[in-house]
Amino acid sequence: MYIEESIQHYLDELASAQPTPGGGSASALSGALGAALASMVCRLTPGKAGYEEVQSEIEQIWEQTERLRARFAQLLQEDIAAYGQLAAAYRMPRGTDEERSERAATIQQRLAAAARVPLEVVEGAATITSLCRRIAEIGNVNVLSDILASTALERAAAEGAAAMVRINLRPMKNAQLAAELEERLANAWQSVEQGRLEVAAIVGRRA
Amino acid sequence: MYIEESIQHYLDELASAQPTPGGGSASALSGALGAALASMVCRLTPGKAGYEEVQSEIEQIWEQTERLRARFAQLLQEDIAAYGQLAAAYRMPRGTDEERSERAATIQQRLAAAARVPLEVVEGAATITSLCRRIAEIGNVNVLSDILASTALERAAAEGAAAMVRINLRPMKNAQLAAELEERLANAWQSVEQGRLEVAAIVGRRA
Numbered sequence: 001m002y003i004e005e006s007i008q009h010y011l012d013e014l015a016s017a018q019p020t021p022g023g024g025s026a027s028a029l030s031g032a033l034g035a036a037l038a039s040m041v042c043r044l045t046p047g048k049a050g051y052e053e054v055q056s057e058i059e060q061i062w063e064q065t066e067r068l069r070a071r072f073a074q075l076l077q078e079d080i081a082a083y084g085q086l087a088a089a090y091r092m093p094r095g096t097d098e099e100r101s102e103r104a105a106t107i108q109q110r111l112a113a114a115a116r117v118p119l120e121v122v123e124g125a126a127t128i129t130s131l132c133r134r135i136a137e138i139g140n141v142n143v144l145s146d147i148l149a150s151t152a153l154e155r156a157a158a159e160g161a162a163a164m165v166r167i168n169l170r171p172m173k174n175a176q177l178a179a180e181l182e183e184r185l186a187n188a189w190q191s192v193e194q195g196r197l198e199v200a201a202i203v204g205r206r207a
Numbered sequence: 208m209y210i211e212e213s214i215q216h217y218l219d220e221l222a223s224a225q226p227t228p229g230g231g232s233a234s235a236l237s238g239a240l241g242a243a244l245a246s247m248v249c250r251l252t253p254g255k256a257g258y259e260e261v262q263s264e265i266e267q268i269w270e271q272t273e274r275l276r277a278r279f280a281q282l283l284q285e286d287i288a289a290y291g292q293l294a295a296a297y298r299m300p301r302g303t304d305e306e307r308s309e310r311a312a313t314i315q316q317r318l319a320a321a322a323r324v325p326l327e328v329v330e331g332a333a334t335i336t337s338l339c340r341r342i343a344e345i346g347n348v349n350v351l352s353d354i355l356a357s358t359a360l361e362r363a364a365a366e367g368a369a370a371m372v373r374i375n376l377r378p379m380k381n382a383q384l385a386a387e388l389e390e391r392l393a394n395a396w397q398s399v400e401q402g403r404l405e406v407a408a409i410v411g412r413r414a
Contacts, residue, residue, distance in 0.1 A: 002214065002315040003213065003214045003215045004213050004214075004215060005213060005214070006210065006211050006212060006213060006214075007209065007210045007211075007212070007213075007214055007217055007236070007280075008211060010214055010302065011239055011240070011276065011280065013246055014240065014243035014244060014245075014246075014247060015242075015243035015246035015250070015272075015273065015276060016247065016250065017247070017250040017251055018351055022244070022247065022350075022353055022356075023213040023355070023356030023357070024356075025246055026240045026241075026243070026244055026356060026360065027238065027356055027359075027360075029214070029234045030240065030360060032218055032235055033218070033221065033233045033237065034233075034384050035222075035223035035232070035235055036218045036219075037221060037222075037230055039221075039222035040222055040223065040224070040229065043222070043224040065222075066222065069218065069222060073214075073215065074215075079242060089277075089310060098249060101406070111311075129287060141405075143229075143240065145230060145254060145370040145373075145374050146229055146230040147369065148366070148370040149229075149230030149231075149233060149234055149366070149367030149368075149370055149371070150230070152234075152362070152363040152366035152367045153233065153234075153237060153361075153363045153367065155359070155366075156237060156337065156359040156360045156362060156363035158355075158358065159355070159356070159359035159362075160355065160356030160357075160359045163355040163356055164400075165283065166352075166354070175272060177306035182305075201234075202344045207279070
């Protein structure tokens with residue numbers, strides 16, 4: 001589990017010629033960093049004078065940012081596993097007709113899995129961005145620049161992971177499934193883009 | 208040194224109510240992640256058929272992305288130190304005129320230091336983005352989606368760090384120094400924005 005190893009080790013493995021970890025995993029980590037910053041702003045709000053009325057709401061938001069931070073940390077690892085499984089499918093034997101058909105079916109199945117992991121990163125980034133909008137409205141005004149950093153990291157998570165989703169959708173033969181995943185991707189991405197503009201506007205007014 | 212500790216530990220500290228690590232440090236880590244992905248694409252290019260002519264150029268680019276990856280890892284820690292020093296200056300005694308003047312001078316000095324660290328993150332992000340433009344042109348076409356993820360992470364690094372620079376420029380009394388740092392910030396930011404659009408266009412053509 002990379003999450004239990006040092007940052008230096010993860011960076012070294014990312015920079016290496018090994019195919020994993022790659023952009024999908026790094027995007028999940030960016031999502032976790034953004035979620036952690038959102039959690040920090042939530043933690044720095046209750047108990048401060050002037051924030052009594054929002055205390056219970058911000059604590060509920062904090063539970064959600066923490067849950068997603070944990071999920072992003074899992075996705076960092078799941079992306080590596082899904083990519084490894086897909087690469088193994090491409091290496092399956094294709095000597096006989098039966099082998100070729102078995103290999104093709106396995107590839108299709110694992111393409112879907114390899115698309116779903118980064119898609120969940122994009123959707124998680126959309127959720128954190130939407131929580132950041134509310135934090136920007138009611139959170140401690142002294143740490144709102146950390147909310148800007150959080151939405152920037154969520155946008156990077158969404159953008160990098162979206163590139164990985166698209167790569168896995170391209171060779172997908174089930175057109176209905178591909179269209180369904182693509183629609184989820186488009187919705188989540190739009191929500192990230194719209195949300196970050198709203199967060200920037202709110203922080204600009206309050207800070 | 209956070210870089211030698213686990214990713215989980217860093218995320219937990221980032222999410223905690225402690226002021227550091229915060230958005231500046233997380234932005235430096237995002238810069239390191241993007242630099243590592245750029246290095247990976249450089250590593251996956253030489254030795255591949257069709258890339259013989261670019262081998263020596265890509266190896267030179269790789270040396271630069273690796274140097275900046277190491278520098279980002281240092282900035283992750285330096286941001287924490289600079290912020291800690293600034294917070295300590297604000298806590299200095301202000302009972303007498305002499306103490307007040309000593310405190311004010313120390314704050315001004317440490318504001319400049321606390322602005323320079325994230326400014327270097329923005330400038331580093333600009334350099335990696337510009338290297339990514341060349342990698343997108345000549346690098347292994349099969350891993351160009353990782354270059355998109357790299358520029359997305361550099362943009363997040365630049366955006367988050369820029370917010371931290373601005374916060375430290377605001378209370379700065381030396382108008383000339385503030386203007387100089389602000390100009391460097393504007394130049395670096397423009398270079399990141401311009402560069403990522405160019406990278407997206409190149410990848411769109413080649414992939």
